[in-house]
Amino acid sequence: MDRDSVILVGRVLRVHRDHLLVRDCRTGQEVRVNTPRARHFRRGESVVVQYSGAMTMSIPPQISAQSIMRNVRC
Numbered sequence: 001m002d003r004d005s006v007i008l009v010g011r012v013l014r015v016h017r018d019h020l021l022v023r024d025c026r027t028g029q030e031v032r033v034n035t036p037r038a039r040h041f042r043r044g045e046s047v048v049v050q051y052s053g054a055m056t057m058s059i060p061p062q063i064s065a066q067s068i069m070r071n072v073r074c
Contacts, residue, residue: 005066006053008033011074012045021060022047025074031055035065046071 008031010022020033020041033049041047048071049063056062 004053005050008049008051008063009071009074010047010049012041012043012047015039015041015043019062020047020068022049030060032058032060032062033065033068034062035068037065037068041068041070046074 008024009026010024010031012020013023013030014021015038018034018036018038020035020038022031022033024031048069049065050067051063051065
């Protein structure tokens with residue numbers, strides 16, 4: 001993991017062609033996770049998202065994933 005990266009652990013709420021809607025397990029906030037790998041995941045899965053730390057102020061906020069992995073639990 002890049003030492004400048006940030007980790008978000010969450011549960012997938014929705015899967016779209018180019019992004020996931022994820023509920024952050026720590027804050028409960030919904031976050032749009034932009035990724036070309038969105039269709040590799042399923043609603044209800046727990047995921048670990050590595051990203052730069054930059055998050056938009058939009059509703060919902062958006063991040064661009066550097067990597068996403070399945071997680072055992074949220």
